[in-house]
Amino acid sequence: MTSVAQILNSKPNQSVYTITASESVYDAIKLMAEKQIGALIVTDGDSIAGIITERDYARKVVLLDRSSKATPVRGIMTQTVRFVRPDQSSEECMALMTTHRMRHLPVLDQERLVGMISIGDLVKNIIEEQEFTIKQLEHYITGEHA
Secondary structure (H helix, E strand, O other): OOEHHHHHHHOOOOOOOEEEOOOEHHHHHHHHHHHOOOEEEEEEOOEEEEEEEHHHHHHHHHOOOOOOOOOEHHHOOEOOOOOEOOOOEHHHHHHHHHHHOOOEEEEEEOOEEEEEEEHHHHHHHHHHHHHHHHHHHHHHHHOOOO
16 A cells, blocks of 8 residues: 555655745736646644635636635635645545545645645556556566566
8 A cells, every 4th residue: 555655755846835824816826837737734823723725716716606816715715624644545545536526636645734635646656656566467477577
């Protein structure tokens, strides 16, 4: 089983991007576009106040015909933030994401934000694990040594 720490270490960019609750939704979406990410952690000082995602923007700004420049992040962010720890497994992350219909999980270590896991990260990891297993089985069947 792959741990969250292993998945984070395999990511080329391990930066976690944040925004404050008072900033505009426009600024949040602009930052997501610049960094090519789908979610930002919303901070209040050193603590996590929420998370804002592209889904929040689509459902709470676009569909409600609100202005992204006039709407503060606090007005659309998700306040209940589910998170995982570095020692948890990829299977636990997938179960949590599936159960709660979410695509991003912040990673906290000793109450400190250390990363973000996306559904894409988990799918990539599953594919890599399956490819490894297939290669091992092929070597076993053909009698070749890896």
